[in-house]
Amino acid sequence: MMLPPSHPDQATKWENVILPPTKDLHKIDVYRQGGGYGALKKALAMKPEEVIEEVKRSNLRGRGGACFPTGLKWSFMPKAGTKAKYLCVNGDESEPGTFKDRQIFEFNPHLLIEGTLIACWAMGITAAYIYIRGEYGKWIRMLERALEDAYSNRLVGENILDSGFTTQIYIHKGAGAYICGEESSLMNSIEGDRGYPRVKPPFPAQVGLWGCPTTINNVETIANVPVIIERGAAWYAGVGSPKHPGPLLVGVSGHVNQPGVYEMPTGVPLLEIIHKWSGGVPGHKGIKAVIPGGSSTMVLRGEALEGVRMDADSLKAAGSSVGTAGLIVMDEDTDLIAVITRIAKFYYHESCGQCTPCREGTGWLWKLLTRFEAGEARMSDVALLMDVANNIEGNTICALGDAAAWPVQSMLRQFRDEFERRTVDRPDDAPVSA
Amino acid sequence: MPKVTIDGRTFDAPAGRTIIDIAAQNGIEIPHFCWHPKLTPAGNCRMCLVEVEKMPKLAIACMTTVADGMVVQTASEKVLNARHAVMEFLLINHPLDCPICDEAGECKLQDYAYKYSIGESRFEEDKVHKPKRVELGPNVLLDVERCIMCSRCVRFSDEIAHQPVLTFTQRGTHVVLTTFPDTQLDNRYSMNVIELCPVGALTSRDFRFKARVWEMSSTDSVCTGCARGCNTNVWVRNNEILRLTPRHNEEVNSYWMCDDGRLKTFKHVNAAERLSAPLVRKEGQLMETGWDEAIAKAVSELRLFRKNEIAALGSGFSSNEDNYLLQKFFRETVGTRLVDLVEHVVEGDQDDLLIRADKTPNTTGAREVGVRPGPAGEDLASILQGVRDGSIKALYVLEDDIAADPAVREVLGNLELLIVHAHQRNATTEFADIVFAASTFAERNGTFVNFQRHVQRFRPAVATQEQDRALDGFNMSRWDKFAAHNDRWGRGSRRDARPSWRILAALAVVYGVKYRYQTAEDVFREITERVPTFKGMSYLAVGSRGRTLAAAGTTAPAPVA
Ligand SMILES: Cc1cc2nc3c(=O)[nH]c(=O)nc-3n(C[C@H](O)[C@H](O)[C@H](O)COP(=O)(O)O)c2cc1C
Ligand code: SF4
Ligand code: SF4
Numbered sequence: 001m002m003l004p005p006s007h008p009d010q011a012t013k014w015e016n017v018i019l020p021p022t023k024d025l026h027k028i029d030v031y032r033q034g035g036g037y038g039a040l041k042k043a044l045a046m047k048p049e050e051v052i053e054e055v056k057r058s059n060l061r062g063r064g065g066a067c068f069p070t071g072l073k074w075s076f077m078p079k080a081g082t083k084a085k086y087l088c089v090n091g092d093e094s095e096p097g098t099f100k101d102r103q104i105f106e107f108n109p110h111l112l113i114e115g116t117l118i119a120c121w122a123m124g125i126t127a128a129y130i131y132i133r134g135e136y137g138k139w140i141r142m143l144e145r146a147l148e149d150a151y152s153n154r155l156v157g158e159n160i161l162d163s164g165f166t167t168q169i170y171i172h173k174g175a176g177a178y179i180c181g182e183e184s185s186l187m188n189s190i191e192g193d194r195g196y197p198r199v200k201p202p203f204p205a206q207v208g209l210w211g212c213p214t215t216i217n218n219v220e221t222i223a224n225v226p227v228i229i230e231r232g233a234a235w236y237a238g239v240g241s242p243k244h245p246g247p248l249l250v251g252v253s254g255h256v257n258q259p260g261v262y263e264m265p266t267g268v269p270l271l272e273i274i275h276k277w278s279g280g281v282p283g284h285k286g287i288k289a290v291i292p293g294g295s296s297t298m299v300l301r302g303e304a305l306e307g308v309r310m311d312a313d314s315l316k317a318a319g320s321s322v323g324t325a326g327l328i329v330m331d332e333d334t335d336l337i338a339v340i341t342r343i344a345k346f347y348y349h350e351s352c353g354q355c356t357p358c359r360e361g362t363g364w365l366w367k368l369l370t371r372f373e374a375g376e377a378r379m380s381d382v383a384l385l386m387d388v389a390n391n392i393e394g395n396t397i398c399a400l401g402d403a404a405a406w407p408v409q410s411m412l413r414q415f416r417d418e419f420e421r422r423t424v425d426r427p428d429d430a431p432v433s434a
Numbered sequence: 435m436p437k438v439t440i441d442g443r444t445f446d447a448p449a450g451r452t453i454i455d456i457a458a459q460n461g462i463e464i465p466h467f468c469w470h471p472k473l474t475p476a477g478n479c480r481m482c483l484v485e486v487e488k489m490p491k492l493a494i495a496c497m498t499t500v501a502d503g504m505v506v507q508t509a510s511e512k513v514l515n516a517r518h519a520v521m522e523f524l525l526i527n528h529p530l531d532c533p534i535c536d537e538a539g540e541c542k543l544q545d546y547a548y549k550y551s552i553g554e555s556r557f558e559e560d561k562v563h564k565p566k567r568v569e570l571g572p573n574v575l576l577d578v579e580r581c582i583m584c585s586r587c588v589r590f591s592d593e594i595a596h597q598p599v600l601t602f603t604q605r606g607t608h609v610v611l612t613t614f615p616d617t618q619l620d621n622r623y624s625m626n627v628i629e630l631c632p633v634g635a636l637t638s639r640d641f642r643f644k645a646r647v648w649e650m651s652s653t654d655s656v657c658t659g660c661a662r663g664c665n666t667n668v669w670v671r672n673n674e675i676l677r678l679t680p681r682h683n684e685e686v687n688s689y690w691m692c693d694d695g696r697l698k699t700f701k702h703v704n705a706a707e708r709l710s711a712p713l714v715r716k717e718g719q720l721m722e723t724g725w726d727e728a729i730a731k732a733v734s735e736l737r738l739f740r741k742n743e744i745a746a747l748g749s750g751f752s753s754n755e756d757n758y759l760l761q762k763f764f765r766e767t768v769g770t771r772l773v774d775l776v777e778h779v780v781e782g783d784q785d786d787l788l789i790r791a792d793k794t795p796n797t798t799g800a801r802e803v804g805v806r807p808g809p810a811g812e813d814l815a816s817i818l819q820g821v822r823d824g825s826i827k828a829l830y831v832l833e834d835d836i837a838a839d840p841a842v843r844e845v846l847g848n849l850e851l852l853i854v855h856a857h858q859r860n861a862t863t864e865f866a867d868i869v870f871a872a873s874t875f876a877e878r879n880g881t882f883v884n885f886q887r888h889v890q891r892f893r894p895a896v897a898t899q900e901q902d903r904a905l906d907g908f909n910m911s912r913w914d915k916f917a918a919h920n921d922r923w924g925r926g927s928r929r930d931a932r933p934s935w936r937i938l939a940a941l942a943v944v945y946g947v948k949y950r951y952q953t954a955e956d957v958f959r960e961i962t963e964r965v966p967t968f969k970g971m972s973y974l975a976v977g978s979r980g981r982t983l984a985a986a987g988t989t990a991p992a993p994v995a
Pocket of ligand 2: 179196350351352353355358359396398400401402
């Protein structure tokens with residue numbers, strides 16, 4: 001029997017800035033009445049370098065999974081040059097456990113459009129693509145409507161707010177591939193090519209979309225930009241954990257009473273998120289495991305959650321990562337073998353098939369795991385499973401290979417006994433299935 | 435010059451070059467499937483992972499550019515483990531059908547499985563199944579299960595053949611190579627993807643299932659399809675040519691050849707209708723005779739005419755040696771000035787890659803060794819005019835079916851004597867009085883000169899009655915070597931055909947001149963002595979890569995030791 005982890009007394013106080021509770025905020029008039037597009041005006045009055053400097057000082061780190069410092073990324077873009085430059089806003093959002101960008105499309109689309117425009121101004125970009133997963137049909141239409149309104153209010157397009165600055169925003173609909181969320185694959189997809197990741201280097205800031213300098217940012221990352229400009233980098237840097245500050249959209253799923261997306265400062269303890277923000281575990285059951293940041297991040301044991309916070313450093317120290325802050329909670333009765341088999345199936349299904357270790361390895365992992373699930377694996381398969389995952393990790397073109405390996409590796413490290421219990425005593429040379 | 439250290443040895447590393455490039459240039463093999471020196475790198479197979487000091491992960495040698503001071507390990511434990519892993523991954527879904535796969539014996543995957551894998555698989559699950567026997571185009575067949583998705587064929591079609599019709603569909607292990615809707619792989623270079631394919635996924639519809647690789651001998655040769663003279667290998671089993679494949683020569687054809695050259699230039703060698711003895715017309719019929727009789731007959735017939743009633747046509751399909759002896763014999767011994775040849779130019783049928791409008795491999799060489807219009811403009815047109823008006827009564831033709839051209843056929847009936855060298859009966863032999871059974875490019879030694887003035891050698895790959903595979907030093911297959919007397923493949927049928935130069939030399943001897951050539955090389959030696967642009971060359975110097983002729987009027991290149 002698992003000990004129920006201790007409950008924090010109360011939830012951290014936070015007033016939403018990314019998803020404020022304003023009614024009809026998706027309507028441009030409502031958005032503007034509340035000061036919307038004010039940050040854009042402010043930014044257009046600044047020099048582009050000053051905007052980048054401000055974002056650097058805010059310590060904003062990317063919300064797309066890798067926590068890369070956004071200001072630094074922007075500063076990689078060449079200042080001058082004859083080539084066009086592009087911004088891709090990544091709304092492919094296909095990672096299991098991650099569903100937070102959708103809230104922005106639905107409840108605050110103009111914040112995203114405003115952030116996109118500020119980013120374009122900062123980097124001297126005249127065309128931005130917002131790439132949205134095809135399954136988000138409803139949200140694509142919502143963003144399209146918001147964009148039309150922004151165009152008709154002359155906030156996008158020619159001579160924005162009479163500043164002389166011109167930029168276009170295009171919405172690009174994905175066709176249902178997780179891999180198209182990987183930044184280089186996303187660019188190929190926009191170009192009309194097959195969603196195959198590119199070998200790096202060269203990096204997108206040198207050779208990106210149509211061979212031109214390109215920045216790729218997550219939807220939520222971009223949505224933070226107007227907040228930084230409006231309230232100032234100092235304010236922003238003071239929110240939450242200093243090294244990974246700002247408001248964070250945490251998507252909670254699994255065994256909690258109130259699953260959903262919660263906006264909170266970074267650094268909130270995971271147990272607080274589970275018990276205070278998400279209403280605790282149904283039936284007051286113990287927590288067997290959590291996956292803190294979307295299915296690609298390493299699993300943590302329930303007993304090990306004490307003191308672990310939702311930010312890059314704390315989760316790294318705990319042996320995982322913040323990823324996209326998609327917290328998956330599994331109670332004490334969860335069949336983790338079924339969980340990891342399902343996750344492995346996802347990566348098998350989504351591997352683009354370009355490079356050998358991921359193409360072949362993801363299928364092998366899944367096939368092995370189905371044998372564990374069916375109770376037909378041998379003891380030697382436990383080591384084999386680990387070996388296959390290790391052989392994928394670090395040897396592939398893009399991070400999907402790692403993303404497929406990490407959950408399996410961490411599950412094996414944290415819950416090896418569960419795998420061993422699912423094996424049958426069978427000589428090594430006996431056939432796989434009876 | 436920046437330096438890079440690979441496996442403890444330090445090399446010059448010009449900026450922008452890749453690790454695999456520098457390693458290859460210095461004789462260090464880094465195994466790879468998707469990389470090819472002539473295609474843009476793809477980095478997908480992961481076989482070339484190497485350890486680079488200060489890099490956190492293994493790096494792909496094919497796309498990692500060298501930097502000054504870089505230290506690379508290509509055989510460290512980490513590298514070997516990754517290589518074993520990649521090999522194991524590649525093999526888990528690969529069909530184990532080597533025993534029936536055309537590629538076996540020349541398969542990169544099979545070779546590497548011996549060289550770079552642990553030799554066993556831990557995979558016990560079901561393999562993925564995919565389409566087999568997919569027709570990609572008229573000449574190429576695809577087995578998707580064997581494909582390792584290296585994309586070499588896709589890149590070749592896009593970048594070299596400029597026919598971007600191949601692509602992948604589906605994802606993961608289900609990826610399928612296919613053609614775009616309503617397209618097929620039917621460009622003139624389509625079959626190059628067969629050798630590019632590191633496995634047996636792409637096979638030749640012409641060669642499929644004809645032979646195991648090790649049953650055939652492979653001989654360096656030159657394609658006779660056009661004036662490019664692509665370097666080739668001639669593959670023979672049971673004394674029969676089964677396929678031609680391109681042989682790398684950067685100066686001539688790179689790694690490629692065209693489908694026509696590959697498919698249309700060797701079938702006649704094997705043809706059942708090949709001549710296997712000289713023919714002499716008796717009572718209106720061409721009848722097989724012995725060589726001595728045919729040669730004596732040819733000489734006595736020729737002697738019936740005055741010098742200026744005799745003309746001779748060389749051939750762009752014959753070797754330099756043949757053409758040289760033809761013009762020598764007719765100019766010096768017979769004494770006519772009427773020597774030329776028929777050109778075979780198909781206007782407009784050429785491209786930027788390989789294909790040339792001149793559809794012979796040697797017109798340049800024939801001209802160079804003296805088959806060209808005489809001092810008073812005695813050329814093909816005047817020869818044909820002479821035949822038409824009856825002033826020319828005897829014509830001697832090397833290997834060329836000149837009557838295929840109706841304008842030529844029209845006048846041949848006027849001749850009193852027509853002697854031809856031919857491989858089989860054709861439109862010209864219909865008119866001939868004497869036909870000498872000539873051996874083909876695949877049955878003799880010789881040289882051609884391509885349109886770039888590059889002298890190139892070809893060697894016998896198919897035995898005739900006058901030469902033996904073992905005694906005459908042909909390349910041999912394992913079957914050839916180990917055949918017992920009663921093994922069929924050790925014999926095969928051998929035709930009684932002779933090289934044109936040897937037939938001409940025999941004529942000269944009967945004519946009373948001493949032509950002391952034992953081998954084609956003897957004739958070539960005389961060419962190098964008498965034709966200035968060939969000066970300094972030898973068969974050895976021409977080698978398997980060829981040598982360029984000196985420009986007319988300049989000093990010839992010095993011979994290579
Ligand atoms: C397989 C794979 C899928 C990804 N999917 C997404 C995605 O859906 N959305 C996203 O923002 N980033 C995704 N990423 C990360 C992007 O490559 C990229 O790092 C990110 O968009 C950068 O944005 P940021 O700097 O604002 O975080 C994915 C990465 C991989 C390897
Ligand atoms: S790691 Fe997987 S998803 Fe990424 S390029 Fe390779 S096969 Fe495709
Ligand atoms: S068919 Fe051959 S060349 Fe083409 S991708 Fe597959 S393995 Fe590579």
